[in-house]
Each structure stands twice: as C-alpha cells, then as structure tokens.
Amino acid sequence: MGGDGLVKRVLAGGRTGEAGGGVLLGISAMNTNQRPSGRIGTLTTVLVTSVVSVVLCVLALLLSGHLRAEPAAAGLQRAEPLLEHGFTGQSDRSAASSEVCSGKHEHDVPGNVRRNPFQEAMKGWAAQDPVPKRVCPCCGWSGDVFAHLKIMWSQWGDRPDKQCPRCKSLERHRSACSLFGAGKHPFLAQEGAEFLQPPQGFGSVPFRLAHFGPEKTMDSMLNQVSDMDQIGMDFMPWLYGPSTFFADITSIPLPTNFSDGVVVLHVMEHIPALEKATQELVRILRPKTGWALAEVPCYFEQTRDCRDKDYNGRKECAGQPDHVWGFNCDDFVSRMRQEGLHCRRVNLEEDLQPWATKLIPSMRVELLPSYICSTG
Numbered sequence: 001m002g003g004d005g006l007v008k009r010v011l012a013g014g015r016t017g018e019a020g021g022g023v024l025l026g027i028s029a030m031n032t033n034q035r036p037s038g039r040i041g042t043l044t045t046v047l048v049t050s051v052v053s054v055v056l057c058v059l060a061l062l063l064s065g066h067l068r069a070e071p072a073a074a075g076l077q078r079a080e081p082l083l084e085h086g087f088t089g090q091s092d093r094s095a096a097s098s099e100v101c102s103g104k105h106e107h108d109v110p111g112n113v114r115r116n117p118f119q120e121a122m123k124g125w126a127a128q129d130p131v132p133k134r135v136c137p138c139c140g141w142s143g144d145v146f147a148h149l150k151i152m153w154s155q156w157g158d159r160p161d162k163q164c165p166r167c168k169s170l171e172r173h174r175s176a177c178s179l180f181g182a183g184k185h186p187f188l189a190q191e192g193a194e195f196l197q198p199p200q201g202f203g204s205v206p207f208r209l210a211h212f213g214p215e216k217t218m219d220s221m222l223n224q225v226s227d228m229d230q231i232g233m234d235f236m237p238w239l240y241g242p243s244t245f246f247a248d249i250t251s252i253p254l255p256t257n258f259s260d261g262v263v264v265l266h267v268m269e270h271i272p273a274l275e276k277a278t279q280e281l282v283r284i285l286r287p288k289t290g291w292a293l294a295e296v297p298c299y300f301e302q303t304r305d306c307r308d309k310d311y312n313g314r315k316e317c318a319g320q321p322d323h324v325w326g327f328n329c330d331d332f333v334s335r336m337r338q339e340g341l342h343c344r345r346v347n348l349e350e351d352l353q354p355w356a357t358k359l360i361p362s363m364r365v366e367l368l369p370s371y372i373c374s375t376g
C-alpha cells in the first residue's frame with residue numbers, strides 16, 4: 001500500500017522528498033519484520049534498515065528534485081533555436097514559472113512587458129546605417145541577397161532574390177512575420193505593449209493561437225514566442241510538421257471562444273464550404289478581442305465560384321487546380337463580414353511601426369492581399 005502511494009506521488013510530480021522518504025522507511029520496516037531475532041541480528045537489522053532508508057531517502061529527494069527541474073530545462077531547450085538564429089531575445093518562460101511558484105501572476109507585476117524577440121531583431125537592423133540589404137523577419141537572417149528560387153513545373157518558379165536561405169521563407173511569409181515583429185495592430189506587436197498578450201483577466205494563461213496550414217517557416221517562428229500555445233492544424237497534416245494534427249476547418253475540434261488568434265494564410269480559397277469555415281473561425285475566437293490574420297489571392301474583378309469544376313476547369317477558373325474560389329478582394333471582405341469577421345486589408349507602409357518601414361525593401365515583401373480580421 002505504502003509503495004503504491006509513493007509511486008502515485010512520484011508520478012504526480014509533487015514535492016515527494018520528505019513524505020516519500022517516510023513511506024520508504026515504512027516499507028523497509030515491513031520487510032525487516034521477517035528477519036531472524038537475536039541481539040546481533042537485531043543490530044544488523046537496525047543498521048541495514050538505517051543505511052537502506054538513508055539511501056532511499058536520498059534517491060527519493062533526487063528524484064523529486066529532478067521532476068521539479070524539468071520545466072526549467074524545457075524552457076532552455078525552447079530558447080535554443082532563438083540563439084541559433086541570432087536573436088537576442090530570451091525566453092521568459094522560466095521567469096513566468098517562478099512567478100507562478102511564488103503565487104504571483106505576471107499581470108500583477110507593474111511595467112512587466114513581454115519581450116518580443118522579432119521586434120528586437122528588426123529594431124537592431126533599423127538602427128544600422130545603412131540597413132542590411134536583405135533581412136528575414138521570420139528567422140533573423142541578414143545578407144546581400146535572398147536565394148534564387150527555381151521550380152521547374154511552375155510558371156512563377158524561376159525568380160531570383162526570393163527565398164530566405166535559412167528558413168526558406170517567401171515574400172508572403174515575410175510579410176506576415178513583419179507584422180508579428182513590428183506591426184501596429186494591438187493584437188500583433190504594438191510597440192510598448194505586450195506581445196501576443198491574452199486579454200487581461202486571464203491570469204497567466206498563455207496566448208492561444210490556432211494556425212491552419214502551418215507552413216514550416218511561420219510555424220517555427222511562432223513556436224519561438226514564449227508563453228504562447230500554438231495549435232497547428234490542417235486537413236492534410238502530413239504536409240506539415242509532426243506536431244500538426246488533423247482538423248477540418250468547417251468543424252474545428254476546439255471549444256467555443258477558445259482562441260486568442262487565428263492564422264489562415266492561403267487557406268480560405270481551398271474551402272468549398274466557405275461560410276461554414278468562417279462561422280467556425282468566429283466560433284473558436286474569443287468574442288470582441290479575437291483576431292485572425294488571413295491571406296488570400298484575390299485578383300479577379302468578380303469572385304468566381306469554381307466549386308463544380310473538374311481539375312482543369314478549376315485551373316482555368318481559379319488559376320490553380322486546388323483552388324475552388326477565385327476571389328475578388330472586396331467580395332472576400334464582405335463574405336467574411338456576413339459571418340461576423342470584420343477584415344481590413346494590410347498596408348505595410350501604414351501597419352508597421354514608422355521605424356520599421358525603412359526595412360520594407362530589405363525584407364522583399366510582396367503586398368499579397370493580407371487581412372487583419374476581428375470578431376469585435
């Protein structure tokens with residue numbers, strides 16, 4: 001019985017040092033009851049019991065210490081990719097953990113502003129004179145020229161100075177990353193405000209981001225943000241990282257009002273049940289404060305509904321065989337609004353902090369239609 005109790009306590013990861021030692025002493029005493037009687041035998045039994053108890057106590061203390069040390073080790077591991085990528089930002093997870101241990105929420109600390117490593121990297125480049133020729137806001141790389149992208153089967157696949165040689169980001173990724181690093185939007189990276197901060201009143205609950213179609217470059221960038229739970233989902237999860245799980249955007253397996261933010265880059269044009277998908281995004285987002293960052297190709301004069309076409313028909317109708325919609329930008333916005341998602345088009349010149357706008361040519365961002373949408 002005592003042994004079972006110890007196992008449960010150790011598995012629970014609680015403070016088992018002293019209590020565990022006590023239980024172990026009990027086991028040892030139980031075992032010694034069956035030893036032969038006699039003075040020498042009794043002395044030996046007492047000695048052996050003491051030594052065994054001390055050793056087991058030390059082991060129990062070490063074990064419980066090890067279990068308590070794990071969160072800090074995880075925090076260090078999490079910070080490593082940042083250092084490798086040249087960012088100076090430090091994970092504040094261990095600091096947050098110590099506040100939790102001391103029973104103090106980070107919101108109670110006046111002037112506690114979460115560090116935004118991407119903003120720090122971008123500020124570093126912006127302060128240089130001249131600014132570096134090429135910078136990648138997704139991974140922190142800088143250099144003279146981006147890599148030449150060549151895809152044999154694509155008419156757009158032969159382009160110089162396009163792909164980040166480190167994280168493989170393209171213009172559209174860098175556009176989104178720059179918003180997370182130097183955006184004015186209060187829910188992205190408003191200067192002086194906390195980065196990706198859940199609304200006040202939620203204690204130390206991490207920011208929750210639902211990311212549909214989590215392409216590797218954005219996925220790894222967002223995973224470096226401390227105190228954020230990113231949930232990667234897709235209808236074809238095998239196309240993405242191992243932490244992406246299967247989800248149908250028209251029936252999202254997340255509770256209502258669950259997410260603080262949603263990232264849907266080049267997703268909505270693939271979804272036949274567009275209305276249902278938009279309703280689902282609104283459902284999982286927190287009311288009023290929830291936001292979505294959406295990108296869609298929308299270069300048609302009028303929206304084309306290509307859902308009933310075959311492979312070649314969709315290619316002609318929507319410009320790509322896996323797109324079922326050929327959107328007109330204004331029509332896309334009004335379709336979103338009908339379901340309760342209020343979107344406005346991103347204009348980096350206006351949506352980035354003034355100090356960051358001089359980095360726009362260095363990032364080689366393409367102003368593909370990006371939208372910041374809100375449930376409020």
Ligand SMILES: [Zn+2]
Pocket residue numbers: 136137138139140141164165166167168169
């Ligand atoms: Zn990069």
